[in-house]
Amino acid sequence: MPKDLVLGIDTSNYTSSVALADAARDVAADLRExxxxxxxxxxxxxxxxxxxxxxxxxxxxxxxxxxxxxxxGAVAVSEKPRPVAGAYMPVFRAGLRLAALLAxxxxxxxxxxxxxxxxxxxxxxxxxxxxxxxxxxxxxxxxTSELLLAEDGGARLSIIGGGKDISFGQLLDRVGVxxxxxxxxxxxxxxxxxxxxADAQGGAGLAxxxxxxxxxxxxxxxxxxxxxxxxxxxxxxxxxxxxxxxADCLLGIGAExxxxxxxxxxxxxxxxxASIFLRRRIAAAARGAGPAPVFGDAALCxxxxxxxxxxxxxxxxx
Numbered sequence: 406m407p408k409d410l411v412l413g414i415d416t417s418n419y420t421s422s423v424a425l426a427d428a429a430r431d432v433a434a435d436l437r438e439x440x441x442x443x444x445x446x447x448x449x450x451x452x453x454x455x456x457x458x459x460x461x462x463x464x465x466x467x468x469x470x471x472x473x474x475x476x477x478g479a480v481a482v483s484e485k486p487r488p489v490a491g492a493y494m495p496v497f498r499a500g501l502r503l504a505a506l507l508a509x510x511x512x513x514x515x516x517x518x519x520x521x522x523x524x525x526x527x528x529x530x531x532x533x534x535x536x537x538x539x540x541x542x543x544x545x546x547x548x549t550s551e552l553l554l555a556e557d558g559g560a561r562l563s564i565i566g567g568g569k570d571i572s573f574g575q576l577l578d579r580v581g582v583x584x585x586x587x588x589x590x591x592x593x594x595x596x597x598x599x600x601x602x603a604d605a606q607g608g609a610g611l612a613x614x615x616x617x618x619x620x621x622x623x624x625x626x627x628x629x630x631x632x633x634x635x636x637x638x639x640x641x642x643x644x645x646x647x648x649x650x651x652a653d654c655l656l657g658i659g660a661e662x663x664x665x666x667x668x669x670x671x672x673x674x675x676x677x678x679a680s681i682f683l684r685r686r687i688a689a690a691a692r693g694a695g696p697a698p699v700f701g702d703a704a705l706c707x708x709x710x711x712x713x714x715x716x717x718x719x720x721x722x723x
Contacts, residue, residue, distance in 0.1 A: 406475045406476055407476065408476060408477065408478030408513075409427050409428055409476055409478065410425045410426070410427055410433060410473055410476045410477050410478060411425065411426050411427075411477070411478060411479045411480070411481055411516075411714050411717035411718045411721055412424075412425060412466070412469065412473075412477050412479070412480045412481070412504075412507065412714065412717075413425070413426065413480075413481045413482070413523075413710040413711065413712075413713035413714025413715070413716075413717055414462070414466065414480070414481070414482045414483070414500045414503060414504045414710055414713065415482070415483045415500060415520060415523055415708060415709065415710040415712075415713050416458045416462065416483070416496050416497055416499045416500035417483075417496065417520060417548070417708040418440075418448070418449060418451070418454050418494070418496050418547070418548060419439060419440050419442070419448075419449065419454070419547060419589065419708065420437050420438065420439050420440065420707065420708035420709070421437065421438045421440065421457075421458050421461045421462045421465055422435075422436065422437040422438075422465070422708060422709045422710035422711075423436050423437075423462070423465045423466050423468075423469055423710050424436070424709065424710035424711045424713070424714040425469060425473060425477075425714060426711070426714035426715045426717065426718040427718065428718060428721075428722045430530075430715055430718060430719070432530070432711055432714070432715075433473075434469055434473070435709060435710070435711050436465050436468060436469065437465075437707075437708070437709055437710075438461050438465060440454055440457045440458070440461070441457075442587075442588045442589075444587060444588075445582065446582075446588060447575075447578055447579055447582050447588060448547075448578070448588065451494065451495045451496055452495065454495075454496045455495050455496050455498065455499050458496060458499035458500065459499050462499060462500065462503055463503065466503060466507065470507075474511070477511055477513060478513055478721055479508075479513050479514045479515070479516060479717050479718075479720070479721045480504045480507050480508040480511065480513055480514075480515050480516070480717070481504075481515075481516040481517075481518060481713045481714055481716060481717025481718075481720070482500050482501050482503075482504035482505075482515070482516070482517055482518070482713060483497055483500060483517075483518055483519060483520040483522075483523050483710075483713050484497050484500075484501045484517040484518070484519070485497055485519050485520070486519060486520050486521060486548070486549070487519050487520070487521040487522075487549075487551075487562075487564070488518075488519040488521060488522055488562055489564070492519065497520065501517070514721070516716070516717045516720045516721070518713055518716050518717075520708075521544055521549065521551075521553075521562065522559075522562065522712070522713075522716060523709075523710070523711075523712035523713040523716065524544050524546070524674045524675055524708075524712060525542055525544065525553070525555065525559050525562065525672070525674050525712065526559065526711075526712035526713075526715050526716050527674070527701065527705040527706075527709055527711045527712030527715070528542070528672055528673065528674035528675075528678070528699075528700075528701035528705065528706065528712075529559055529672065529701065530701060530702065530705060530711065530712070530715060531701065531702055532672075532699055532701055534670055534672060534699050537558075538668075538669065538670070539554060539555065539556045539666065539667070539668055540555050540559075540668050540669070540670040540671065540672060540696075540699075541553065541554060541555070541659055541662055541663060541666070541668045541670070541671040541672070541696060542554075542555045542559070542562070542671070542672040542673075542674060543655055543659065543671065543672070543673050543674065543675070543678070544674045544675045545572070545573045545574070545651075545655070545673065545674075545675040545676075545677040545678055546572065546573075546574050546674075546675030546676045546677055546707075546708070547572060547574030547575060547578065547589060547591075547676060547677075548572055548574065548575075549567075549568075549572055549574075549675065550567050550568035550572040550573045550574070550623075550677075551564050551566070551567035551568070552564070552565055552566035552567050552619055552658060552659065552662060553565065554662075554666055554668070555672070565619055565662060565666075566618070566619025566620050566658055566662060567619070567620060567621075568620070568621060568622070568623055569617075569620050569621065569622050570622050570623055570624045571623050571624060571627060572623070573623070573651055573677045574589070574591060574675075574676060574677050575623075576623050576626060576627055576630070576647070577589075577590055577591040577594050577647065577677065578590050578591065579627060579630075579631070580594065580627070580630045580631065580634065580643070580647065581593055581594050583630075583631055583634045584634055584640050589676075591676060591677060591680070592679075594644045594647065594648070595644070595648065595679075595680040595681055595682050595683075596681075597640055597641045597644035597645070598641070598644040598645040598647070598648040598680075598682040599681045599682045599685075600641060601641035601642060601644065601645040609630075609633055609638055609639075609642050609643045609645075609646035609647075610633075610646075611626065611629050611630070611633075611646045611647070611650055612625070612626075612629065613650060613653065613654075614626055614650050614651075614653075614654040616654065616657065616658055619658050619661065619662055621654060621658070626647075626650065630643065630647060645682070648680060648682045648683055648686070649686065651677070651683060652682075652683050652686040652687050652690070653690075655673075655683075655687065656687060656690055656691065656695065659671050659695065659696060660694070660695035660696070663695055663696040668696055669696055669697060670696050670697045670698075670699050671695075671696040671697070671698055671699065672699045672700075672701070673687070673698060673699065673700050673701070674701065674706065675706060676706050676707040676708065677706075678700065678701075678706050679703040679704075679706035679707065684700055684703075688700075
């Protein structure tokens, strides 16, 4: 039987994921399980997330091994949050340990990447983004809000901007939990913002996110939003205002960065980029001005092992 599949493994702070990719860069399997968070909490400690991965990951990987074991030619895994020296998060050790064990048992090579590289590769899947040119990429998720310069088809990533305190995902989750929503709250807030999109009446009165070059802080926005919640603000109006501010921040900084680096396209990756409201507003605002926005499959925006599996396939079959 041909060894025509790569097993990818990713263990983010909130999702256990496994996937299979083949030599044609097609996705053969994609399994994920979100780690549970108790109602009212705004996340998990790293230690708790690690042990939850240890409990759940073997069953997910086992489901693929039972039917595809003899076809797996390599194992790929996310070993750290981003491709920079010293980057480390305990949760990725859970996936790395299982990946090393499976690679040894299968007699297959082990390829290690970063979680951020996986996000970018997953967002690129199915797009027509020009691989020969440098492009900009926003990774906007629960743990990261960073602007990247992507070169060599996304194989080389450099952080050139982003959040200096909390992430967009954390902002959304904290506001959503304050409104009584379950964690993670981004999708619920997006639904409210989208429902209120056509409503031109009123506003939440939020100040814009201040930029410092290509960087920004969100703690001030969080303070404004939580104050609005305590003051009884309409959840739909507040949600719309938050997403409007996020979109304007991404577009404004992205346009300046595109001029400096000569980039013509801007990729959006990470769970927050699945937002229907953001996609509509960014696409409408960017027509004929600034870098062309590129959105990947919304199903591949959240944490997943698809990008890691695809990177492994490209390593095994250049």
